[in-house]
Amino acid sequence: MDLANKYPSIWHLADRAKKRIPFFAWEYLDSGTGMERLVDRNRAALDAVHLTPRVLGGRFTPDLTTTLFGQEFSAPFGAAPVGMSGLMWPGAEKSLARMAAEKSIPYGLSMVANEDPETVAGIAPDQTWMQIYAPKEPEVLDDLIQRSKAAGVKTLIVTVDVPVGSRRERQLAAGLTVPPKMNAQTLWRVAVRPEWALATLAYGQPRFRTLERYFPQDQMREGAKLIGNIVDGRPDWAYFDRIRAAWDGNLILKGIMDPQDAKDAIAHGADAVWVSNHGGRQFDGSPAAIDALPAIADAVAGRVPVMFDSGIRGGLDILRALSLGADFCFLGRAFLYAIAALGDKGATHAYDILRGDLENNMVQIGAKSLADLRSPQA
Numbered sequence: 001m002d003l004a005n006k007y008p009s010i011w012h013l014a015d016r017a018k019k020r021i022p023f024f025a026w027e028y029l030d031s032g033t034g035m036e037r038l039v040d041r042n043r044a045a046l047d048a049v050h051l052t053p054r055v056l057g058g059r060f061t062p063d064l065t066t067t068l069f070g071q072e073f074s075a076p077f078g079a080a081p082v083g084m085s086g087l088m089w090p091g092a093e094k095s096l097a098r099m100a101a102e103k104s105i106p107y108g109l110s111m112v113a114n115e116d117p118e119t120v121a122g123i124a125p126d127q128t129w130m131q132i133y134a135p136k137e138p139e140v141l142d143d144l145i146q147r148s149k150a151a152g153v154k155t156l157i158v159t160v161d162v163p164v165g166s167r168r169e170r171q172l173a174a175g176l177t178v179p180p181k182m183n184a185q186t187l188w189r190v191a192v193r194p195e196w197a198l199a200t201l202a203y204g205q206p207r208f209r210t211l212e213r214y215f216p217q218d219q220m221r222e223g224a225k226l227i228g229n230i231v232d233g234r235p236d237w238a239y240f241d242r243i244r245a246a247w248d249g250n251l252i253l254k255g256i257m258d259p260q261d262a263k264d265a266i267a268h269g270a271d272a273v274w275v276s277n278h279g280g281r282q283f284d285g286s287p288a289a290i291d292a293l294p295a296i297a298d299a300v301a302g303r304v305p306v307m308f309d310s311g312i313r314g315g316l317d318i319l320r321a322l323s324l325g326a327d328f329c330f331l332g333r334a335f336l337y338a339i340a341a342l343g344d345k346g347a348t349h350a351y352d353i354l355r356g357d358l359e360n361n362m363v364q365i366g367a368k369s370l371a372d373l374r375s376p377q378a
């Protein structure tokens with residue numbers, strides 16, 4: 001199939017994904033929270049960032065390579081951690097890991113994904129980053145840190161923008177549960193998505209492979225509910241200090257929207273800050289992440305790298321974020337739309353779309369390198 005012409009953008013892949021996966025999986029992936037104004041605000045604010053083209057720059061191929069924590073990546077973007085990726089397509093985490101290794105970009109494995117760090121870092125030893133929320137039990141935190149180290153992971157992401165689970169009304173209305181409740185509605189929704197149903201049957205139902213060993217054995221069937229028992233959503237700086245003391249690799253704090261929090265993160269030893277409003281899935285009253293970025297980049301003042309996500313759907317959005325002070329961008333839904341649409345080959349196709357769009361738009365504005373982009377263009 002000629003993917004480049006049939007699905008030339010992330011939007012085309014999202015359209016296809018919606019028709020290929022069950023309603024509850026689509027609602028989980030695509031939704032925001034509340035009235036979903038923040039999803040719209042993230043989009044509108046990115047659209048409002050305009051970059052003025054410079055002309056007569058001659059013939060050039062833009063250089064996209066980016067160095068982060070001493071490692072060279074092929075492009076300034078990576079795949080953000082997405083919980084339960086395997087619900088969108090079985091084996092999604094492995095697809096993402098293979099893509100990350102082949103294309104040389106980072107992939108953040110969520111602690112609530114369906115594969116474990118041992119497997120994923122086995123596929124992409126130099127590209128797998130591990131993302132954790134805050135386990136309540138110190139033994140679970142220590143064990144996750146030990147396992148990540150033992151798996152060879154060098155970069156840990158601590159996500160702090162989920163002080164409590166958000167209500168996510170679309171997910172509630174869609175009746176999403178893990179494992180799925182096998183009632184008539186679920187069966188019907190699965191039956192009308194035969195490709196997904198067969199693939200899931202062959203692979204086995206999504207499991208929480210990283211966390212399930214911490215579940216009480218007699219309650220395994222409770223699935224997602226048990227996650228809430230393991231995760232303490234309200235860590236404080238002392239908790240972060242504890243992680244810093246236990247983790248000697250790169251440590252990133254994800255979910256920063258306030259410049260003072262960014263400064264505090266650096267004071268507490270973070271090696272990078274990650275500006276994000278969780279793709280509009282947590283607090284519907286938040287500013288757009290792209291609007292928060294410049295002040296945070298100013299506060300950080302080049303001391304550590306600034307990562308950015310929330311709303312990126314193409315190369316132009318990446319350019320926008322880099323122009324406003326981000327050093328690196330991440331995409332959550334985009335890669336999963338692609339895998340839901342196309343299965344395993346979706347991940348590399350999404351990379352190709354993003355890379356192609358980034359290069360094309362850099363030529364449009366006359367930016368030969370990412371460094372060019374960061375200097376003011378007036």
Ligand SMILES: Cc1cc2nc3c(=O)[nH]c(=O)nc-3n(C[C@H](O)[C@H](O)[C@H](O)COP(=O)(O)O)c2cc1C
Pocket residue numbers: 028029030080081082083084110111112113131159254276277278279280281309310311312330331332333334
């Ligand atoms: C379905 C879904 C699940 C997510 N699960 C996690 C998670 O487990 N851990 C985490 O740090 N962020 C999680 N996120 C947030 C993403 O890492 C990222 O911040 C967000 O998707 C960026 O917005 P975008 O989807 O518009 O690119 C999730 C996002 C989605 C869409």
